[in-house]
Amino acid sequence: MGMKTTNEELRARLEEDGVVLLRSFFPREPLTRLREAANRCFEAIKAGTPVPVHHRFSPQAHSVLLTALLDFGVESEAALLAPLSSDGLGDMFSGLVGDPWRCRLEHSWARKKFAPWNAPRSGYHIQDWHQDGALGARFPLEPGPVIPLANLATCWIPLNACGRDSPGLEFIRKPQPALLHFTELQDGSLRQRFSAEAFWAPTMEFGDGLVFRNDILHRTYVNGEMRSDRLSVEYRIFLEEP
Ligand SMILES: [Fe+2]
DSSP states (O other): OOSSOOHHHHHHHHHHHSEEEETTOSOHHHHHHHHHHHHHHHHHHHTTOOOOGGGOOBTTTTEEEGGGGGGGTOOOHHHHHGGGGSTTHHHHHHHHHOSSEEEOGGGOEEEEEOOGGGSOSSSOOOOOSEEGGGTTOOOOSSSOSOOOOOSEEEEEEESSOBSSSSOEEEEEOSOOSSOOOGGGOOHHHHHHHSOGGGEEOOOBOBTBEEEEETTOEEEEEOOTTOOSOEEEEEEEEEEOOO
């Protein structure tokens, strides 16, 4: 095996674990443009500039639709989507959702997650355990019937180093046969249900990214030692309907 993991190896890892870390995978220039725009966008929000409704700013998640960055210096949708043309990524998406895949911008976001000391004092929450395949699901009050996972995949790219000095993501690296009911998602019960080795919070550098499947449990990873905030973009990939 060489120094660089091949795309075949990454695809095999993704198939087995449902999530793969792509190290030094994304060209930096397109990401730098996204980072600069995201910075301007969240600085404007911080300064109290009203956010147009169609950007769907969520104070809880501190996120806006990725397309909001078009108002902050990203010149086109193609530039928003540029990271997705990284070599080998398309095959991973096809393997997860089928062919042809398509990124849907109305489900793709830019986010800011704060170091605890710097977090807004009201209205902001870290993202707790969930599966992205819950998109659009309507849970009954009690667990019971199996609710199908939405057929999608997520490509998550931090716009700065994260997971050590700024919030990252934590995963339970274990394929799930179905959606867990919201009453099953407390951290305590998940730590009883799954072995300690399954919990994984990678440290990431600028240029790294993650691809994960609809069933994989994940949440914001944050601790009190962290001093910096994190910006990230996330792309939602779907099967293109005919
Ligand atoms: Fe998520």
